Amino acid sequence: MHVYIFYFHYFCSVKDFYRQLLAVLAAHYEAREAQAIAFLVCEEAFGWRKTDIYADKVSQLSTAEQERAAFMLRRLGAGEPVQYVLGATYFDGRPFYVSPAVLIPRPETEELVRWAAEAARGQHFLDVGTGSGCIAISLKLRRPEASVHAWDISPEAIDVACKNAECLGADVQFEVQDLFTAPPKSATVVVSNPPYICEKERAEMAAHVVNFEPVQALFVPDDDPLRYYKALAQLGAEEVFVEINAALRQATADAFRAAGYQQIVCRKDEFGKDRFIYAC
Helix, strand or coil: CCCCCCCCCCCCCHHHHHHHHHHHHCCCCCHHHHHHHHHHHHHHHHCCCHHHHHCCCCCCCCHHHHHHHHHHHHHHHCCCCHHHHHCEEEECCEEEECCCCCCCCCHHHHHHHHHHHHHCCCCEEEEECCCCCHHHHHHHHHCCCCEEEEEECCHHHHHHHHHHHHHHCCCCEEEECCCCCCCCCCCCEEEECCCCEEHHHHHHCCHHHHCCCCHHHCEECCCCCCHHHHHHHCCCCCEEEEECCHHHHHHHHHHHHHCCCCCEEEEECCCCCEEEEEEC
16 A cells, blocks of 8 residues: 655746655655656656756646646655656657556666567567566567567556557557466567566665565565576577576576576676576
C-alpha cells in the first residue's frame, strides 16, 4: 500500500509549480536527477520548456492545469517513478506506454536489443518476460523480416505490451505463458531480461524501485538465483541473449555451458559492468 502526501496549495505560475516540484523530488533523488525529472514533467505533461520556466512565461495556470499539477505532485511526492506518473517512457528511440504492471525499461536493455538485432543469425525470436514489450517490439522494428513472439506470466503486462505494439506498428505475437511450465517453442533466438536481483540486495535498492515496480520482475530467491537462466537454457534455442546480474556472471555462464551451449560471450554495459551474455 502506498502512502500519498497531499498538497493543497494551488500554483500561481509555472515557476511556482517547478519550485514545488523540485522540493518534493529532493526527498527521493539527488539534486541533478531531481532537476532533470522536474524539467521532464514540465515539458511532457504541460509543454513547458526550460526557457518558459526561467522566464515564468505562464504567469497564471488554468484550473485544469492546477489540478493536474497537484495530482502529479502527490504521486511524485510519494516516491512514485516519473515514468508511471507520465504513463510513458522512451526506449530505443520510441515512446512506450508503461504502468505499474510492468518494469520500467532501462537504457542498458537497449544495448541488449541492439546486440541481439545485429548479431543473431536466426530469424525466429522469443522474448521471455516481455513486460512492456520493449525488447520484442524493438527487435521487430529493427529486424522487420524476423518473426517475433513474446511471453509474460502477467496478463496485465501482456495488455500493456499489446497496446505498445499496436501504437508502434509492430507485428509481435504476445502470449500469457509461464516459463517454468511452457511447452517447447520453435524459436531459434531467445532474448530475455529476466529477474536476477537477489532478495538480499533489496535493502540496497532505491525505494522508488522496490516500492512501486513489480517485484516478480525484479527479484529471485537467494538460494536459487539462476532459476530463470536454467529454464531459458532448457528452451533449446540455438542462440540466447540475456541480461545478467554482474555479481553472477561466471555462474550464469556456467549454467549455459552445463545446458550444452559451446560458445559463451560476456559483454559489459556502457558503465563497464558485466551485463550481458550470449550463448550458442
